[in-house]
Amino acid sequence: MALDVGSLWILIAAAMVLLMTPALALFYGGMTRSTGVVNMMLMSFLAAAITGVVWVLWGYSVSAGEPAIAGIIGNPISDFAMGKTQPEQLLAAGFAGTFAMISVAIISGAIADRARFAPWLAFVPVWVTVVYAPVAFWVWGGGILSAEGVLGKIFGEAIDFAGGTVVHTNAGIAALVLALRLGQRYNFHDRPQPHNTPLVMLGAALLWFGWFGFNAGAATTVEEAGLIWINTFVAPGAAVLGWIVVEHLRGSRPSSLGVASGVVAGLVAITPSCANIAPWAAILLGVLAGVGSAWAVNLKWKFGYDDSLDVVGVHLVSGIIGTVFLGFFALPGEAGTGGLFYGGGWNQLVSQLVALLVVIVYSAAMTWVIASVIDRISPWRVPTDVEVAGIDASEHNESGYLLNGTPVDSHNR
Template structure:
């Protein structure tokens, strides 16, 4: 066993898990004061539920090895409850135990589900959200993770086969889709589901530009900082080894979000007259989203270009909800769906060796587009069906009266801020 790689993988898993509490602060600061507990609980609820489901059967679906890895939907019955992984004594070529890899991937499942919750801030029932989270993870995230992240190894340690997005497309186009750390499986996947839920739940009371302002920008900055810190585990950790590729991914995870932060502030200053702290945080996250699929496949200079592009375009995209009339409360669509699409498609042009400008071939761009839009459409359709069914049965949205009053006392019996000294 390579203890260095094992320690690297376990530490990366801890960093990625920290991203979900970071997301809770990021989202919590963006909502109104009387909804902060509810908003943060959607993330913590995802930690509890998805963490358990991953152990029970999530890993068995996402990393099934029986009957062919390329099957779109498959389950390895020997890994229910992570039994085979726990019992297995052999090591893959990377030199880490598979159970460490299972732990690392669990944190990806958790953060992906939690990301969706930003689209339904201020108006969702906690129980309905938990039901949606469990069903969506089962029907969407676990299978899509298999399409993107699953793999099998040849005797020499090289990749022999894998999910149809990453390896299956290679048979048809000569190149497989590139997604190093989850531009499709995490960000496009979550962003498409967020759009579906925003449409199902409808607009908040008084929805209009400028009507809902962040109650605690310091929370937003704290959350963005924790997300950025954890993202090093997300991106560099996806190499599964402490080597040069991980170092490239690490550096690009500095360069792209830094450039995106600057680009967002410039666009914000031109549009609205002032650069804001929330804009800085949102720009950094947009850059982190865009570099996620691309972090190991770009030079640092091309990473800066990607960051500038993502920061500017996402800053413009967040206003689309007002023009198109859907209430994506915390801009999951504008940042994660749009940013994920930018980062995924960008590789079709600028991926080292296989991108259009290096190879003269459109094949990489074609497979990137197939991967991005198949995941987007699948996630949107299934999320809409699940959300609509929940809304029409047990109800997904709180009452208008509770929404106006603030849902923390109604849903959780707590308040984020007790201003009465007597209490």
């Protein structure tokens, strides 16, 4: 069978999404202390490595296998090791696997500088299996939140084109749970700053590039792909403007970290709605996400939860904003439904809120259980003296930076 244009595009899009996990490693690596950059980047790389194996063995089956089990999970042995998976399904399965990779990698940013590596390696396969894959099945695989599912039939089907709920809200609430479970860094109240802003900016740029594959990879028509591309193009820019306005109102100057974080916030927000809102609405959504996330990242100082790299403020908050936004601004579909401002009534908004509530409660509860069990077997936290010295040396016997053969220590940075 010849390779058609649609399949070729999925191949390219999957490679773009795969690039996003190393890009996230750069983004997160630049935000940590210089003595934790190796650890932070390896958490993303190992998330990708482990998830890839899990996805091929059973993860894809849990997210899409037939026959489904009570609308909760796919048949976990239907495509075990993909030995019986139809050739035409392999491409879609691989594309879906790249989403699972970056979802679990996102969580790592909330526990930077203080988490031992071994518990993280245990957490990744369990979380992907028990949390990510079932949630993906609920929304995209015909599970309880889909049109055919029990909640979908009662409240209507939620829209989540590329993962605002499945990826960002899911990972964001899991990140909050892990941050609470591990507690604050020793220097939390000193408000440690990124040690390498060029790495942060490079990571954000690569994420923005990869996100066009993330959002447009599932496009089925030229018209849909065009709408997705424009929305993914404009929402991050609008979010950056919203973010720097908040920085200005706080009496601060525009910052590279704020711009990079604004880009990601806009990308997160447009993810669920990229194929279902007009470009002008994408601009509005971007501004709301930039303002909302810029405000939310400071909540950790008020409430005392140490979300090290602002996973909660950016991914959870903008994921929620983008998902709820559809309840108001979703364009009318083939069945004539749409958001509240397009004559669709309250139905779509209710669907979006129900999906958010279900995913948040499930992900939070299961993440807490998983993290607690792992902590009993292998404690998450490194000793305080190790944390002060930096975890790269203790966990990996490496340093991100050497000066005349001596590791460079940025102290509280």
